[in-house]
Amino acid sequence: MPFFTKISLVQFRNYMSQSFNFNKKIVGICGANGSGKTNLLDAIYYLCFTKSYFSKPDAKNAMHGLQGFRIDGIVDDSNKEQYLTCILRETGKKEFYVDDDVVKKFSSHIGRFPCVFIAPDDSTLITGGSEERRKFLDTILSQLFPDYLQELIDYNKLLLQRNSCLKNLHEQQSNNFDLLDVLDEQLANAGQKIFSCRKEFLETLIPIALQQYEAIADKDENVVMNYQSQLLDKSLLQLLKDNRQRDLYLQRTTAGIHKDDLTLLMDNEPFKQLASQGQRKSLLFALKLAEYFSIKNVKKHSPVLLLDDVFEKLDEDRMLNLLNKVCNDTDAQIFITDTHKQRLDMAFSELKQDWQMIEL
Structure with a gap:
């Protein structure tokens, strides 16, 4: 089962240069609006699909005022580490690598590391x-x-x-x-x-x-x-x-x-x-x-689950039922964002789950 252990971002959205290590099945990501929670999830999605979840042109994902970006990730897949890299050059050319081997046809990479993203705009x-x-x-x-x-x-x-x-x-x-x-x-x-x-x-x-x-x-x-x-x-x-x-x-x-x-x-x-x-x-x-x-x-094997701001507009019972489904009924690696750290802490404690918290 693919398990992301690290991701590094350079000039990607609001990240000039930052790395994150992941060591738990459940990763909570908290921070104020605009702090980069969704951007971090989208970077993971990029490494799974070679593109943004939000249908943005690649150039629009570079930090404002700059050209090009780089995303590196390490995935533990069946106890074998694999290195994924997505680079957008200043020329606008996009390159994708798996273990330093160039992916010549981006569509051939889709499905290699399955991923499911849930975002607020998905209401459409x-x-x-x-x-x-x-x-x-x-x-x-x-x-x-x-x-x-x-x-x-x-x-x-x-x-x-x-x-x-x-x-x-x-x-x-x-x-x-x-x-x-x-x-x-x-x-x-x-x-x-x-x-x-x-x-x-x-x-x-x-x-x-x-x-x-x-x-x-x-x-x-x-x-x-x-x-x-x-x-x-x-x-x-x-x-x-x-x-x-x-x-x-x-x-x-x-x-x-x-x-x-x-x-x-x-x-x-x-x-x-x-x-x-x-x-x-x-x-x-x-x-x-x-x-x-x-x-x-x-x-x-389980796809990675990316849950962005899922608690909004759900009553407490529905929220706990949802978390029970994704945290207790699946063995996936799960990334969940929220603006309230306390809400994440309480929810995971209620489910008696071990988790990692990243504060932005």
């Missing part, structure tokens, strides 16, 4: 559009199955090519569909594989998420999740053929796995319309815990 997973839930699902599957990530990369490239083709055909008023026919075949092939993987995986993920939600809420609140996809009724190739004239008119692809969603309901109504803030956050945590357990089940 519950309240936002379908693209947020697709991103959530793709992040899990990309860590589990390298072929899935490559199919997704291929699909998105083909989707751009098809949309460009549709635009050209529309502008030229052309009826030569030879290229469009080829793109449809290729897009359908990649899309069907992605759909099959998502459908099979969600048959496992959804029951776990609902079980976790009930445990955190400590009651049955009649929450339902469903996989929504146009491909449940027709093949993607047939959908592309059926929608061709509409696509030509709109100059974009209106059917495909890029329209998939995970619908969330409570009492047969959209969850986000009925749920309180506590219920929304409980469902967010339930989905993230389902991500954790799904990765563990496939990888046979």
